[in-house]
Every structure is written in structure tokens, then in C-alpha cells.
Amino acid sequence: MTEPLLRIEDLYVTFSTRRGLVEAVRGVSLALEAGEMLGLVGESGSGKSVTGFATTRLLDAAGRVTKGQIFYRGQDITKIPDSDFRALHGAAMSMIFQNPRAALNPIRAIGLQIADAILSHKRMSKEAAAEEALKLLRAVQIRDPEKRMSAYPHELSGGMCQRVMIAIAISCDPMLLIADEPTTGLDVTTQKVVMDLLANIAAERGMATILITHDLGLAAQYCRRVVVMEKGRLVEEAPPEALFRHPQHAYTKRLVAASPTVSSRIEDLVTDEERSEYLAVLAACKPPVVPPPGTPLLLDVKNLAKRYDQGPPALTGFSMTMRAGESVGLVGESGSGKTTTSRMICRLIDASEGEILFDGESIGHLPAREFHRSPHRKDIQIVFQDPNESLNPRFTAFDCIAHPLLRLSRLRPGDALRQRVEECAVRVGLPVELLSRFPHQLSGGQKARVGIARAIACRPRLLVLDEPTAALDVSVQAVVLQLLDRLRREDHLALLFVSHDLNVVRMMCDRTIVLRNGSIVETGESRALFDNPKTEYTRELVEAVPHIRRAQEPMTSVT
Amino acid sequence: MPSATLRHTAWILRGNPLTAVAASGVLILILIGIFGPSIAPYDPIASNVSEALMPPNRAHLAGTDQLGRDTFSRLLVATRLDLVIAVSAVGISFVLGAVIGAFCGYAGGRLDRAVGRFVDVMMAFPLFVLAMAMVAALGNRVENIVIATAVINLPFYIRFARAEVNVRRNVGWVEAARAGGEGNVSVVLRFLLPNVLPAMAVQMSLNLGWAILNAAGLSFIGLGVRPPTPEWGIMVAEGARFISTGKWWLVAFPGFALMMAVLCFNLLGDGMRDILDPRMRT
Numbered sequence: 031m032t033e034p035l036l037r038i039e040d041l042y043v044t045f046s047t048r049r050g051l052v053e054a055v056r057g058v059s060l061a062l063e064a065g066e067m068l069g070l071v072g073e074s075g076s077g078k079s080v081t082g083f084a085t086t087r088l089l090d091a092a093g094r095v096t097k098g099q100i101f102y103r104g105q106d107i108t109k110i111p112d113s114d115f116r117a118l119h120g121a122a123m124s125m126i127f128q129n130p131r132a133a134l135n136p137i138r139a140i141g142l143q144i145a146d147a148i149l150s151h152k153r154m155s156k157e158a159a160a161e162e163a164l165k166l167l168r169a170v171q172i173r174d175p176e177k178r179m180s181a182y183p184h185e186l187s188g189g190m191c192q193r194v195m196i197a198i199a200i201s202c203d204p205m206l207l208i209a210d211e212p213t214t215g216l217d218v219t220t221q222k223v224v225m226d227l228l229a230n231i232a233a234e235r236g237m238a239t240i241l242i243t244h245d246l247g248l249a250a251q252y253c254r255r256v257v258v259m260e261k262g263r264l265v266e267e268a269p270p271e272a273l274f275r276h277p278q279h280a281y282t283k284r285l286v287a288a289s290p291t292v293s294s295r296i297e298d299l300v301t302d303e304e305r306s307e308y309l310a311v312l313a314a315c316k317p318p319v320v321p322p323p324g325t326p327l328l329l330d331v332k333n334l335a336k337r338y339d340q341g342p343p344a345l346t347g348f349s350m351t352m353r354a355g356e357s358v359g360l361v362g363e364s365g366s367g368k369t370t371t372s373r374m375i376c377r378l379i380d381a382s383e384g385e386i387l388f389d390g391e392s393i394g395h396l397p398a399r400e401f402h403r404s405p406h407r408k409d410i411q412i413v414f415q416d417p418n419e420s421l422n423p424r425f426t427a428f429d430c431i432a433h434p435l436l437r438l439s440r441l442r443p444g445d446a447l448r449q450r451v452e453e454c455a456v457r458v459g460l461p462v463e464l465l466s467r468f469p470h471q472l473s474g475g476q477k478a479r480v481g482i483a484r485a486i487a488c489r490p491r492l493l494v495l496d497e498p499t500a501a502l503d504v505s506v507q508a509v510v511l512q513l514l515d516r517l518r519r520e521d522h523l524a525l526l527f528v529s530h531d532l533n534v535v536r537m538m539c540d541r542t543i544v545l546r547n548g549s550i551v552e553t554g555e556s557r558a559l560f561d562n563p564k565t566e567y568t569r570e571l572v573e574a575v576p577h578i579r580r581a582q583e584p585m586t587s588v589t
Numbered sequence: 590m591p592s593a594t595l596r597h598t599a600w601i602l603r604g605n606p607l608t609a610v611a612a613s614g615v616l617i618l619i620l621i622g623i624f625g626p627s628i629a630p631y632d633p634i635a636s637n638v639s640e641a642l643m644p645p646n647r648a649h650l651a652g653t654d655q656l657g658r659d660t661f662s663r664l665l666v667a668t669r670l671d672l673v674i675a676v677s678a679v680g681i682s683f684v685l686g687a688v689i690g691a692f693c694g695y696a697g698g699r700l701d702r703a704v705g706r707f708v709d710v711m712m713a714f715p716l717f718v719l720a721m722a723m724v725a726a727l728g729n730r731v732e733n734i735v736i737a738t739a740v741i742n743l744p745f746y747i748r749f750a751r752a753e754v755n756v757r758r759n760v761g762w763v764e765a766a767r768a769g770g771e772g773n774v775s776v777v778l779r780f781l782l783p784n785v786l787p788a789m790a791v792q793m794s795l796n797l798g799w800a801i802l803n804a805a806g807l808s809f810i811g812l813g814v815r816p817p818t819p820e821w822g823i824m825v826a827e828g829a830r831f832i833s834t835g836k837w838w839l840v841a842f843p844g845f846a847l848m849m850a851v852l853c854f855n856l857l858g859d860g861m862r863d864i865l866d867p868r869m870r871t
Contacts, residue, residue: 048600378764402770412768420761425782430765437770484765 033104034064035238036085036206041098043077043084043262054080054093056262066203067232067239069249069270072259073285073503074474078242081259082208085240086125087115102206121151124199128211130191134183140194141167141179144201166197189220193227200231207232210242217363218530222574225252244503246289247576250274258282275400288508290533291579292560296515299508308512315519328354328524329375329492334384334550337369344370345548348384349392354491354545357518359526359539359556361532361571367548372494372528376412377401388492396555408438408488415497417477421469427480428465431455431487438488454483458513475506480512486517494526499534511538532575536560544568601863608860614853620667629662633819642831645838652838654827660838663819664846670820671850674731675800678738683793685739686746687782693747694754695777701751708744716741717806725810734813738803742796749767749792753785787865798851805847821847 040165043055046357055077062068072078083089085100087107099106102122106232107115127133135143144163154162160179167175170193183191192212199207207226213221229252232239243249249256250270258266258273258281265279277283280301288299292346297308329352337343345367352358362368373379375386386394393406401407412435414420431451432443441447452462458479469477478498495514499507515538518525529535535542536556544552544559544567552565563569600611621628631649637657645652651660693701706764711719723737754777757763766780767773807813814820816827821843826840 119841373764376768378767399773402767407768407770410768412764414761414765416761420765422762422766422780422784425762433766433771434769481765484769 033101034061035064035066035103037101038081038085039099039101041081041084041363042096043080043089043093044096045093049094052260053096055084057098058259058262058264059098060257060267062206062238062240064238065236066255067229067241067253069253069256070240070242070259070272071246071249071256071285073244073505075261076259077262078259079210080262082125082210082240082242085415086119086123086208087112088125117151120147120199120202122204123206123208124202124204125208125210126136126192126195126199126212128214130188130195131183133195134191136183139180139182140186141181144194144197147198147201150306151408162201163197166201167194169200169231170194170197172248180503187220188216189224191433192216192224196224196228196231200235200237201235203235205238205469207239207240209239212241212246214244218532219363219570219574221248221576225576228252232357245576246274246285246504247291251576258285282507287502290531290537291503291537292533292534292575294537296537299512308516311516312519315500315516321452327351327387328356328389329526330387330390331375332384332385332387334371334374335382336367336374336379337382343382343548345374346546347549349550350543350553352492352524354524355518355522356541357539359535359542360526360545361527361535361542362532362545363530363571366545366548368528368545369496370548371545372496372526375492375526376410376494377404377407378412402437408434409491410494411485411488411490411492412494412496413481413485414500416501417474418469418479418501420481421477423469426466426468427460427472427476428457430469430480431465434484434488450487451483454487455479457486457517458483459509474502475509478502478506478510479513482513482517484521486521489521491521492524492526494528496528497530498527499527500531507534514538524553532560532572545569598864601677605860605863607856608863610798611853611856611860611870614849616858618672618715618850618853621665621776622672625665625668627667629659631659631662633658633666642836644836651842654839655825655831656816660824660842661825663824664821664842667819667821667824667843668846670731670814670818671801671804673740674735674804676798678735678804679742679793680798681735681739682742682746682796683789686743687786687789688726690747690750690752691754691777691782691785694751695773695781697755697758704747705751706734706748711744716818717803719802720807721810721812724807728816729812731814733849734804734807737807738800741803742800745796748788748791750785753788754781757781757784788862790865791858791862794854794861798854801845801854803849 038058038060039057041058042053045052045054058077058081070078070081080089080093084095092541095108100108102118107118118587136142141160141163144166145159148154148159148162149156164175164179164417167178172178173358188196212228213224216224225248228239231237241249241253241428250273254269256268256270256273257264258279266273266277266282273282274286276410277286284301287301290299297305297312300308306417331348331350334345334348336345348371350358360368360371370379377393377398381394384394385392388406388409393404396404425433431454432447435441435447436443441450451465455462455465460476460479460483464472464476472480498514500508502510511534514525517523525538527535527539539556541554542556542559543550546567552563552568553561559568560572563572594863635658640653640657641655643653649659649661651664653659689704693704706747720737720741723740724733727733727736763776763780766776787799804813805820805825808820809826811826814823816823824843825840827845828836831839
């Protein structure tokens with residue numbers, strides 16, 4: 031048998047922290063052939079990135095390979111000295127990172143940065159390196175490469191920056207590229223373009239690639255072999271079709287179930303046992319009360335617009351309606367105006383023009399800075415995107431949930447308040463004993479729950495969700511989505527779901543509004559809209575969502 | 590969470606022994622400030638010409654000055670005055686600067702620009718000269734040294750608080766506070782300020798050393814504290830006349846006291862950054 035390009039044998043990586051030694055990678059073995067693209071999938075803390083960093087020797091100072099070998103073309107690269115390793119960097123293996131803007135030097139023109147990478151490994155003149163850099167920019171399909179050579183990173187979009195990173199990574203013709211979440215944080219259409227480009231370049235140059243990602247769908251679409259990691263261990267390795275259809279390991283089953291696909295329903299996001307439990311909860315819900323005729327709409331937005339002093343308007347001519355208990359999705363790429371819209375409907379910022387009616391009553395006339403006095407303040411609440419940033423670092427979980435109750439429900443500190451806070455915590459599945467903790471002592475999923483508990487504490491009637499699960503692992507996302515769906519059914523709560531994840535919106539929302547550059551492109555019943563998009567833009571969005579290449583089977587067939 | 594805070598502090602100090610040294614230095618300074626007058630072996634202003642200008646010896650650990658006053662006693666007694674000036678001056682600029690800066694940083698717009706330019710103008714003056722002018726105009730009193738030192742420090746605190754609040758004004762938990770029924774004023778006072786105070790406390794510690802120097806400097810050039818009140822700056826100023834005749838102790842000891850005080854506050858400031866940062870905790 032010939033030696034594969036990269037072979038990792040029983041790798042252990044240990045980090046020394048103030049709580050003692052932590053094993054981030056525990057006995058990982060894998061092999062990669064030349065030209066192959068391997069998907070390394072796992073949730074946060076699974077050790078997938080650490081494995082990548084150990085391979086390229088970019089572990090930070092606290093981390094150490096404690097056991098095992100990494101063979102690159104038969105040579106054990108864990109044993110060679112740093113000075114020799116530097117020669118391997120770039121020329122033999124290179125890496126691209128999650129946040130391309132942070133990985134580029136902000137004060138150096140991108141052409142020079144690419145040339146720097148070339149010059150550090152090859153002896154050639156600066157002019158020749160610049161020539162080479164231009165060729166690379168063409169290879170990564172940057173428009174007007176001559177012009178872009180002198181551009182700075184801040185002048186380029188995130189997708190463009192990632193292309194520049196790819197250009198730098200391939201500048202010295204490496205045999206192995208490690209891509210660590212290369213498209214996380216990019217819009218879905220940009221993700222598709224960048225990933226297609228990466229796959230083409232890898233195929234053209236015969237470059238082996240390890241795609242490290244949390245997105246099972248993405249790995250499934252681009253890799254012929256997917257490795258799943260959990261808690262530092264490799265739990266399953268299979269071709270994506272097999273992995274999706276017949277996951278073997280319990281963790282993989284859970285992960286596959288939790289990854290929303292075009293056909294998944296909200297109850298499918300968990301494994302079978304939990305599913306029946308959830309269905310029982312749903313069955314216990316009262317059927318929605320049909321409002322008597324003549325009841326005003328819960329939310330009626332007419333011709334909303336927002337203009338800032340500079341630049342094009344953030345939003346124009348936005349109208350929508352919502353009934354109690356309805357869920358509406360608001361999708362669009364970054365810069366489409368969906369966040370602006372959600373903030374205006376929450377009355378956190380003022381609209382430049384337009385009208386917002388809540389329960390038939392205009393709430394737009396009170397300026398946003400006075401709106402905290404409005405009786406409708408407690409009816410409209412919001413859950414924020416990043417749970418890490420949405421909790422006051424100096425408040426305990428209890429204080430966070432109690433805050434709106436003190437202000438809006440006029441509760442006084444005491445037993446009644448404590449009881450209500452605990453009630454909310456229980457409803458969102460947050461253990462009551464965690465209430466005394468500060469945000470930094472909670473996990474991402476727990477923080478998300480605190481955020482939701484805070485938003486529902488005052489029994490709002492409209493809940494705006496601003497990418498509520500974008501920062502969460504899929505298994506946590508699954509639980510949070512089910513929680514939100516249950517709250518909607520139980521409390522007859524209307525949900526305005528702002529998201530860029532089309533699969534999630536399709537699953538969660540009755541109707542969907544597609545935004546682009548500040549105006550509505552298309553609106554309609556979710557499933558119909560996504561199955562038969564009427565506009566070119568929506569079709570592009572839908573097609574860019576990663577999926578397995580083969581015909582899909584409904585997730586429910588998974589046993 | 591007092592025990593967790595203590596444990597965290599202990600952990601930082603263990604990894605950073607210099608901070609522990611600085612903290613004990615500051616503690617000693619404070620103790621001397623409190624008990625200095627009662628532990629001083631001699632009356633700091635009682636002159637005794639028969640023992641004038643004696644080099645350090647067993648009876649007078651740091652020697653005596655031209656009037657025969659015990660330098661060591663004067664050093665101990667002076668600590669309180671220097672600390673009080675520095676702490677109150679820095680305290681005033683801290684409180685005012687934090688509030689003004691926080692509101693500017695949160696409101697942005699015209700108010701922010703107006704205050705910002707005013708601060709720029711203040712910073713364009715040579716600060717020590719500004720302080721001199723203020724003390725000269727207001728009168729040679731301790732209160733005026735405090736006011737002058739507070740005013741020249743104010744721009745730094747305004748800028749600092751403004752920048753810290755500005756990066757947080759649109760963060761999720763601030764918007765959540767508003768969605769939770771909090772008005773703009775209380776968002777600033779109850780949410781934003783408590784979150785920027787730790788970072789500002791660091792600035793404050795670094796600033797204390799500088800304020801001590803500033804007060805000493807003013808006294809040195811004859812503004813502010815007047816003899817015979819013991820004060821480190823005056824002691825250096827008075828001793829400077831004798832340095833050419835080899836009476837080194839008159840300058841060396843108060844100078845050393847100043848240096849140690851400034852050094853301790855600065856080192857402590859660096860350590861506090863680590864202690865107060867909640868992200869460094871587990």
C-alpha cells in the first residue's frame with residue numbers, strides 16, 4: 031500500500047489551562063490521499079480545528095501534541111524542528127481561516143500581501159512576484175485583478191477577502207490545504223461561490239483539502255468522505271450519503287437529525303425517542319383560537335422606510351402584516367435591511383417614514399427613545415443574535431430575566447418576582463440553579479435560553495427573533511427552535527423570524543418575506559415560495575443552500 | 590461572588606508577582622498615610638538648629654534639614670497630604686469624566702462633537718502650565734491644587750469613557766435593556782457605566798502616580814502647599830539648595846518616596862487590568 035499524503039496516527043493534543051490539563055483531541059487517526067477533499071465535521075469543542083492547527087503546527091502556546099504522529103508524505107512532522115517546519119508552511123501545506131478580514135493585514139495592499147507569501151518561499155524578483163500575484167488573483171476569479179492588486183482589505187467584501195486568502199494559501203502550490211470554517215459568516219450565495227472556487231482550484235491543482243466545518247450539509251456537498259468528531263474523538267467516518275442515510279454512531283444520528291434540510295419539519299430535529307415526547311407536547315396544546323371577525327391585525331406595517339445620512343436608503347416601501355400566533359420569516363443577505371426592519375418594528379430605532387400599527391393602534395408616532403414608556407413596550411420583545419453579546423456581563427441570569435419584569439410588569443423584588451423568573455427559566459429549559467450565574471459561566475445554549483426567557487418574561491404578543499440561532503451549534507439550535515415553536519403554539523405568540531438560514535425559516539415560518547438591498551423581492555407562503563421561487567434572486571438563494579448532490583430523502587426515513 | 594473574586598485575584602497575583610509587590614507597596618503607603626503622624630518619631634515642623642543638616646544616623650534615620658527637622662518624620666507625615674491630593678483629584682476627574690464621557694459616547698452626534706472638540710482644545714495646552722496658571726489664579730491652597738489636577742486629568746477620562754461606551758452602545762444587551770423598558774439615561778447610568786468602570790479603574794491607578802507627581806511638581810515650583818507643611822515636592826525643592834554641598838539625603842529620600850509611590854501605582858494599574866477583566870475569569 032502506498033503511503034497517503036497525510037496520515038494522522040492516534041493524535042492527542044493537550045492544552046494547559048488554569049483548571050489543569052484539558053485534552054482537546056483524544057486519539058484521532060485519519061488519512062488523506064493526494065487531491066482528496068475530506069470533511070471534518072463537529073460542533074464547537076469537538077477538537078476539529080485543533081486537529082487542523084496541530085497538523086500545521088499553529089497551536090497556541092498552551093497546546094501541545096502529547097501523543098501520536100502526523101505523517102506528511104511518510105515523514106513524521108511532529109518531530110521535526112520549527113526551522114524545518116517553516117519550509118513546509120505554504121509550500122507543502124497551508125491554511126485558510128474563518129474570518130478572512132482578520133487574517134489579512136489591514137494596512138497592506140492585497141497584491142503585496144500575496145507577493146509577500148510568494149517571496150517567503152521562492153527566490154524571485156519583486157516584479158516577478160507581483161506578476162505571480164496577479165495570476166493568482168485571476169485564478170481566484172477576482173474581477174479587475176489589475177485594479178484590485180492595490181486595494182486594501184477593508185475595500186473588499188468578506189467573500190472577496192476570502193478569495194484573497196485562498197490566493198495566498200495556494201501561492202506556493204501546497205499539496206495540502208486546511209480550510210477552517212472558510213465560509214462561516216459569509217452569505218449563502220457567497221458561500222456557494224467561494225466553495226465552488228475552492229473545490230475547482232483543488233481539483234485543478236490536485237491539492238488535497240481538509241474542510242473543517244460545523245455544517246454537515248456543506249461537508250456533504252463538497253466532500254466524498256466525511257469524518258465526524260465529538261469531544262476530541264473521531265466517532266464516525268463515511269461517505270456523506272451513507273452518513274446521512276444510515277448514521278451509525280449515536281452522536282452522528284443526533285447531528286444528522288438536528289441539521290435542517292429542505293424537507294425537515296420542526297419535530298424531526300431530534301432523535302426518535304425525543305420526537306414522540308415533543309409530539310406529545312404539541313398535542314397537548316390548545317388549538318389556536320380563531321379571532322372574532324373585526325379583530326384588528328396584530329401587526330400592520332405600511333410603507334416603512336429608513337434612510338441614513340449617507341449611502342442608499344437601508345429600507346424602502348416595506349409593508350407586512352401579522353396575526354396573533356403567526357410566524358413570519360424575514361430572509362435576505364447581509365445589507366438587505368432585515369436587521370434595520372426588525373429594530374424598527376421593535377421600536378428601538380425610528381423609521382424615516384411609514385406607519386406601524388399594533389393591534390390597530392399606531393405605535394410609530396412615539397419616538398424610539400420614548401417608547402420605553404409605551405404600554406406596548408412589553409407586547410413587543412426581541413431575542414438577539416449573539417447570545418454572548420446579548421447579556422449584560424455584570425448581571426446574573428436571574429437579573430437579566432428579572433429586569434423587564436421590574437421595569438415593565440412593575441413587579442417588586444420579592445417572592446412574586448422570583449417565582450415568575452423561575453417559571454420563565456423552567457419554560458425555556460434552563461435549570462433554576464443556573465440563575466445565580468453570570469453570563470461568562472454559562473454555555474452558548476444556556477445564554478440563548480436566558481435571552482429567550484428574558485424576552486418572554488413579560489408575556490409579549492409579538493416576539494422578534496434576530497438570527498436567534500446563528501451563533502449556536504446545530505444540536506443546540508434544534509432544541510432552541512423547538513422551544514420557540516412550542517412557545518408560539520402554547521402562548522399564541524407571533525414570531526417574526528429574521529434569518530439567513532433558509533432551511534430554518536422554511537421549517538419555522540408560515541410565511542416568508544425575501545429582502546434585497548432594502549426592498550421586498552418576494553413574499554408568500556414559505557413552502558410554496560421556496561419550492562417554486564418566482565424571482566431569480568430567490569431561486570439563487572435557494573440553490574445556494576448546501577445539500578447533498580444526490581436526490582434527497584426525507585430525514586424521517588432515518589432510523 | 591466574593592470568594593470567587595478573591596480566588597481569581599489570588600490566581601492573577603500568583604502569575605504576576607510584581608502586581609502583588611505593587612499592591613503591598615500601595616497598602617503600605619495607605620497605612621503610612623493613616624498612621625504616619627502618630628508613628629513619626631519627631632514633630633515634623635519642630636526645628637532644632639543645633640542638629641541642623643545632619644547626615645542619616647541612628648537618631649535621625651534620614652538625616653535632618655537646615656532647620657534641624659527630622660527628614661524621616663517629615664516624609665511619613667507628608668504621605669497623607671500627597672495621597673489625599675492625588676486621590677481626591679483623580680476621584681473628581683474620574684467621576685465627572687466617566688459621566689460626561691459616557692453620555693457623549695452613547696448620544697453621539699452634536700453633543701459628542703462639541704465635547705470632543707472642547708477636550709481637544711484642553712489637551713492642546715501644556716497641561717502642567719495650565720495647572721500652574723489655575724493655581725496661581727485661584728490662590729495658593731491645597732483645594733486649588735486638587736481642582737487644578739482634576740481639571741487637567743479630566744480630558745483623559747472623558748475620552749476614555751467615551752470610547753468604551755461608544756463601542757458598546759449598540760451591543761445586544763444595551764438594546765435588550767431598552768426593549769426591557771429602560772430609558773436612555775438609565776441605560777447609561779445603570780448598564781453602560783458599571784461595565785466601563787473596571788477599565789477606568791485601571792486608568793485611575795495609572796493616573797494616581799501621575800497626580801502625585803503633579804502635586805509635588807506644583808509645590809516644587811512654589812505653588813500650592815506652602816512650607817513649613819511637610820510635602821514631598823517641597824522637601825525636594827528645599828533640599829535642592831543644599832545638594833551642591835553634598836547634603837544628598839535632603840533630596841534623595843523624598844525623591845525616592847515619590848518614585849516608589851508612582852511606581853507602585855503604575856504597576857498596580859497593569860495588574861488590575863487582568864484582575865478586573867471579567868472575561869479572564871472562569
